[in-house]
Every structure is written in structure tokens, then in C-alpha cells.
Amino acid sequence: MDSKMINVALPKGRLGEKVYKMFEEAGYGCPDIFEGRKLVFESKEAGVRYFWVKPSDVPIYVERGAADIGVAGKDILLEYEPNVYELKDLGIGKCRMVVAAPKGFRDDSEYPLRVATKFVNIAQDYYASVGRDIDIIKLNGSIEIAPILGLSDVIVDLVETGTTLRENNLVVYEEIMDISARLIANKSGYNFKSKAINTLLSRI
Amino acid sequence: MQYDDSVLTRTERRIFALRTLYTRAGYGPYRMRKFEDYDLYSRNKDYLLSDRVITFTDTNGKLKALKPDVTLSIVKNLDDRPDELQKLFYDENVYRVSERTNTFREIMQMGLECIGAAGNQAAAEVIRLAEKSLALVAGDNDYILRISDIDMLTFIIDDMSDSRYVRSELLRLAGEKNLHGIAKVCEDNDVPAEKCRVLTGLLGLYGTPAEVMPELEEICRGTVAEPEVEELKEVLGSLYDYEDGKDMHIVMDFSVIGDTNYYNGMAFEGYIDGLPESVLVGGRYDKLMQRMKKKSRAIGFAVYLDNLGMLGRTAGDEAIESFFSTYRAPEEDE
Numbered sequence: 001m002d003s004k005m006i007n008v009a010l011p012k013g014r015l016g017e018k019v020y021k022m023f024e025e026a027g028y029g030c031p032d033i034f035e036g037r038k039l040v041f042e043s044k045e046a047g048v049r050y051f052w053v054k055p056s057d058v059p060i061y062v063e064r065g066a067a068d069i070g071v072a073g074k075d076i077l078l079e080y081e082p083n084v085y086e087l088k089d090l091g092i093g094k095c096r097m098v099v100a101a102p103k104g105f106r107d108d109s110e111y112p113l114r115v116a117t118k119f120v121n122i123a124q125d126y127y128a129s130v131g132r133d134i135d136i137i138k139l140n141g142s143i144e145i146a147p148i149l150g151l152s153d154v155i156v157d158l159v160e161t162g163t164t165l166r167e168n169n170l171v172v173y174e175e176i177m178d179i180s181a182r183l184i185a186n187k188s189g190y191n192f193k194s195k196a197i198n199t200l201l202s203r204i
Numbered sequence: 205m206q207y208d209d210s211v212l213t214r215t216e217r218r219i220f221a222l223r224t225l226y227t228r229a230g231y232g233p234y235r236m237r238k239f240e241d242y243d244l245y246s247r248n249k250d251y252l253l254s255d256r257v258i259t260f261t262d263t264n265g266k267l268k269a270l271k272p273d274v275t276l277s278i279v280k281n282l283d284d285r286p287d288e289l290q291k292l293f294y295d296e297n298v299y300r301v302s303e304r305t306n307t308f309r310e311i312m313q314m315g316l317e318c319i320g321a322a323g324n325q326a327a328a329e330v331i332r333l334a335e336k337s338l339a340l341v342a343g344d345n346d347y348i349l350r351i352s353d354i355d356m357l358t359f360i361i362d363d364m365s366d367s368r369y370v371r372s373e374l375l376r377l378a379g380e381k382n383l384h385g386i387a388k389v390c391e392d393n394d395v396p397a398e399k400c401r402v403l404t405g406l407l408g409l410y411g412t413p414a415e416v417m418p419e420l421e422e423i424c425r426g427t428v429a430e431p432e433v434e435e436l437k438e439v440l441g442s443l444y445d446y447e448d449g450k451d452m453h454i455v456m457d458f459s460v461i462g463d464t465n466y467y468n469g470m471a472f473e474g475y476i477d478g479l480p481e482s483v484l485v486g487g488r489y490d491k492l493m494q495r496m497k498k499k500s501r502a503i504g505f506a507v508y509l510d511n512l513g514m515l516g517r518t519a520g521d522e523a524i525e526s527f528f529s530t531y532r533a534p535e536e537d538e
Contacts, residue, residue: 065480083303083481085459086382185381188475188482191348191455194410 006048006196007189009062009070011055015093015181019071020050022090026203047196059084059184068189069197074179075158079121085185087201093181095160097122099174102147105154107132116146117156126156126176144168215312215509219295221340222314222507226293229333231316234292236277242267248276250465251492256301258308270299275489275504278317279496286499288320295509315486315506319493322501324435327470327488328443330503334484335453337507338474345515346477348453351413352460354471354487356424356432360403363428364395378407379461402427406458413440416456439470462487472505476515483511 008023010016020033030043030050042049053061058072059082073093077086097119107113109132116137117123127134137152144164146152154173159165165172183201190197212220223233242259249255251273258270271277274296282290293316302309316333318326331351338347361374370393377385383404390400405423409416417437424433443454462471467487474484486505493502 063480065478084380086380086385089384186480188477188480191350191475192346192477198410 004047004193004196005042005044006069006193006200007067008048008050009053009058009067010050011058011071011073012052013055015055015073016052016071018092019090019181022092022204023048023050023200026200028200028203048200056080062184062186065186065189067186068193069183069185069200071181071183074177074182075119075122077182077184078125079119081121082184083187085187085190086182087185087197088183088204090181090183090204093179095158095179096172097156097176097179098159098172099126099154099156099176100144100147100159100165100170101154101173102169103171105147105173107153113154114152115154115156116143116152118143119156122176123156144170215513218341218509218512219314222337223293223295225333225336225340226316229291229329231291231293234278234294234317236271236274236281236294236296238270239268240271240277242269244276244280245269245272248495251276251463251495256308258299271296272298272300274298274313274315274506275317275492278319279493279498279502282319284498284500285320286501289322289326290317290319290500292317292319312509313506314509315504317502317504319502319504320500322488322503324439325442326501327439327503330486330505331439331443331454331470331472334472334474334486334505337505338453338476338484341483341507341509341512342476343515347474348455349472349474349484350455350457350460351470351472352456352458352462353432353436353469354462354464354467355469356429356436357406357458357461358464358468359428359432360399360406364390364399364403365393367393370395374403375461375464378403379459381407381459383407402429410457411455413454413456420456436470466492470503474507476512479511479514481511483508 010019028046028048030041030046030048033041033050039052040049051061051067055072056076058070059076059080061067062070062084063082071090075097112133112135113127114135114137115123115127116139118139120136120138123134123136137146139146143155143157145168146155147170148168156176158179159172162172185197242257245252245257257272260268262268274294278292295314298311298313299308300311301307316330318330331349335349338349357378361371364374365371370389373389374386377389386404387400402423409419417440421433424430460471460473462485467489468491469488471487473482475482484505484507488503490501493500
């Protein structure tokens with residue numbers, strides 16, 4: 001049963017390319033992977049197939065068994081809470097989930113804090129853990145301008161270097177957690193390809 | 205009139221096959237009412253996967269519920285005879301909130317319960333029937349029954365920290381096979397390294413009983429989980445001669461955490477190749493019996509017949525194979 005191919009969902013974009021390089025160096029290369037606009041690639045010799053999918057969709061492909069394994073940021077896993085195994089911290093795609101606010105911001109606990117974010121679940125969990133009442137504002141992009149326009153008091157977002165925050169006059173107010181890319185696996189598929197998956201794990 | 209079995213649907217065939225299996229093994233059918241007093245579920249919320257239940261007021265003013273669970277009703281209604289073995293099976297629909305859609309769903313369940321003097325012999329029999337049930341419903345597909353021991357896992361975790369939060373985090377991470385996450389929680393909460401190693405060692409085990417048991421003994425030696433290993437060996441020993449390593453369908457995997465409110469002792473989950481979710485869930489639930497003031501011990505499982513409906517039409521290897529055989533990349537300037 002372990003002669004089967006491993007199906008891998010990779011996140012499209014910079015992180016996915018880094019992850020692919022790791023797989024390639026571990027002996028799971030696929031010669032023409034960056035050519036053309038194909039979204040699926042296979043290498044029979046290496047016993048692996050890759051699908052490029054939207055980063056936030058990786059957990060869905062894995063949870064539903066369309067991919068046996070996949071790579072997703074911890075932020076996405078915390079936000080969607082898929083029922084999957086988290087087998088390895090790949091130590092790449094490192095960044096921080098933070099609360100950012102305009103310089104000089106002071107939290108007035110008399111009112112609910114208005115929080116703009118893409119990461120509703122993470123923000124709610126974090127403020128519940130510190131016992132702060134919030135009003136959540138779900139945005140899909142350009143989160144940094146929410147406090148500038150008075151739409152929110154603070155934002156909860158990912159920060160890599162902090163440049164975008166600085167450019168928008170924001171500073172890190174609180175750190176929530178460190179984020180990095182994780183290798184995840186489907187709970188059923190793992191049983192039928194455990195040897196192949198564990199070999200892959202030991203090589204990367 | 206003779207009936208022609210070609211009129212049966214695939215689900216009906218599966219139900220008949222399982223009924224035959226359970227009847228031949230000496231299990232009797234158990235029928236129950238569609239509705240249950242809501243009180244049963246409000247008193248035992250901890251044991252339900254979700255505390256949301258469909259309720260309605262009966263004509264006499266009593267609050268009733270559509271069953272979200274079969275086992276609770278059986279435990280409530282069955283006479284407590286701890287010295288006998290009561291063996292029964294059921295096929296019933298239950299009503300639960302789906303995690304995915306967040307709406308109520310009707311779920312078709314077929315299962316069996318072994319209640320009373322249900323010791324290790326009974327556990328072995330139930331596991332054997334669980335494995336046979338999987339073989340029956342899997343058709344030509346490969347299948348695996350994963351076995352774990354909830355007590356072993358919870359004894360080890362309870363010994364790691366006094367904080368309830370830390371313990372529940374460790375249990376959650378165990379279910380994810382998240383060894384790096386466990387190491388981090390241990391480091392952040394000053395859990396002694398050797399205790400952390402016992403847990404990660406346990407979760408790192410995966411394989412047939414023949415492969416896993418020697419290592420398991422080694423890992424658990426001198427720990428709080430040591431007595432559990434003996435019990436596990438006894439059950440597996442009466443199940444089959446596992447040391448010859450022939451049975452490839454049973455694997456030991458301690459990341460099966462089941463529902464620790466419900467189960468204690470052995471817990472198991474059945475998977476079929478090509479289906480992304482488990483199709484069989486079961487285990488020992490003596491704790492639930494005690495909570496319901498019964499002296500009997502109990503072990504059982506349920507087969508989720510709805511999940512089987514996806515066999516042959518999931519995005520599994522077959523779909524991918526056929527996709528690859530015809531796939532052409534879009535032209536660059538399309």
C-alpha cells in the first residue's frame with residue numbers, strides 16, 4: 001500500500017516555492033514544476049504529486065483527503081482549526097502574529113476594544129484568554145489603514161519585518177505568537193501511506 | 205413473494221451484512237424510541253459531542269429531544285446486571301450539529317454494545333467485530349483499525365502538570381501528533397524533560413501490535429502507565445496471536461484520543477482507504493456507566509454509514525489518477 005504516490009498541497013506564492021525547494025533537496029523534486037501555468041505536477045520516480053493551491057485552502061485539501069499532506073502557516077491552521085495531524089514545524093515562513101496600534105495608543109477598558117483583522121478566530125481567542133471585551137471587524141486586506149481611518153482601535157495581523165507597520169505609523173502593541181510553516185497530514189491518508197510519509201518527514 | 209436483493213441500496217446491503225455479522229456473534233437487536241426526555245442530555249452534556257440538541261414540547265408539556273446519541277439511551281434504559289454480559293446492536297438515526305456546516309444533520313449509525321461483565325475478553329471480541337465490520341463495509345478498499353488506550357494517555361498527561369489548561373493543551377496536541385507543539389508547551393510550563401519524552405515517545409509509536417508492543421513496554425517502564433501496558437497486552441493476546449505480525453489491519457496509534465469524557469481504557473477508530481474521515485469509532489466507557497450509577501462495565505462502537513456513502517466518489521487517488529491521464533495545462537496565452 002505504500003507504493004502509492006503522496007499527494008502534496010503546496011501554498012501558491014513565495015512560501016510555497018521555499019517549501020518546494022526543501023522537498024527538492026530532500027529528493028522529492030519535480031523537474032518542470034515552475035514552468036507554465038500548470039497547477040499539478042508529478043514525479044513518478046520520487047513518488048510524489050504536487051498541487052499549487054491558495055494558501056488558505058491547503059488545510060481544506062488535506063482535511064478532505066484530496067491531498068495526503070500539505071504545508072500551511074500556523075496562522076491559517078489556528079484560524080480554520082482543521083481536523084488534521086500537524087507533523088512538523090518546518091521552521092520557514094517565520095513571522096509574528098501581533099496586535100498593532102497607532103503610536104501612543106492607550107487601551108481604554110471602559111469600552112469594548114475595536115479590533116480589525118483577517119484572523120477573527122485568533123483575535124477572539126487571544127482577547128478571550130486575557131479577558132478583554134472586543135468588537136471584531138473582519139477585513140480581507142489593507143488592515144493597516146483601519147486604525148488610521150478610525151475604523152478600529154487596533155489591528156491583529158502578521159508581521160514579518162515591521163516595515164508596513166512603520167509606513168502606516170503603527171507599532172507592535174502586544175505579541176500574540178510566533179508563526180511558521182507546518183507540515184500537515186490527513187488523518188485517514190496517513191494510515192495508508194504512513195511509511196512513505198514518515199520517510200519524507202525524516203528527510204526534510 | 206421472494207424478494208430480489210438487487211432492489212436493495214448499497215447502504216441497505218451494508219446494514220444487512222452488519223446485522224448478519226452481529227447476530228451470528230450472539231448480539232441481539234435493540235430498538236428504542238425516536239424521542240428521549242431532554243433531561244437525559246441536559247444532565248449528561250459532558251458526554252455529548254455537542255451540547256446542541258433538537259428539542260420540542262410534547263402534547264403533555266414535557267420537553268423531548270431527538271436523539272443525538274444512542275449509547276446514552278441504551279445505558280439509561282438497560283437493566284444494570286454487572287455479572288452478566290448483555291450483547292446488543294442497533295441501527296438508528298441520530299441528530300447532531302455538523303462541525304462543517306454548523307447546522308443539524310441526520311446521521312445514520314449502526315453499532316453494538318457489550319455491557320455488564322465486559323472485561324478484557326469482551327474487549328477483544330468487540331475489537332474483532334469492529335475489524336470485521338470494517339472489512340465488510342470496505343469492499344475492495346484497504347482498511348485500518350487504529351487502537352489506543354485513553355487511560356494510558358491521560359495518566360501520563362495528568363502526571364505532567366497540575367494545570368488543567370496545560371493538560372488539555374497536551375491532550376489536544378496529542379490528537380494532532382504535534383510533537384513539536386508538545387515540546388514547546390512542556391518547555392514553557394517547566395514540565396520535566398523525561399516526562400515530556402514519555403509522551404512524545406508514546407505518540408511517536410505507530411505500527412502493528414507486534415512492532416509496537418516491545419517499544420511501548422520500554423517507554424512505559426517505571427511510569428504511571430506501566431499497569432495499562434499489561435492490560436493492553438492481555439486484550440491483544442486474547443484477540444489474536446499478534447506476535448506473528450500477520451494481521452496488517454490493526455495498528456497501535458496513541459494519537460487516537462477519542463472523547464476522554466466518554467471513553468476510558470481502549471479506544472479505537474476505523475478508516476477506509478479513500479475516505480478522509482473515520483467510519484468507525486468506539487471504545488470502553490466504564491466511566492460513563494459509573495456516572496449513570498451503573499455497576500456494569502461497557503465497551504462498544506458505532507459505524508457511520510453516511511460517511512461510507514462517499515466511497516468511490518471522493519477526491520482520492522483514483523480521481524487523481526484519472527485526472528492525470530487526461531490533464532493538459534492551459535496554453536500560456538489563454
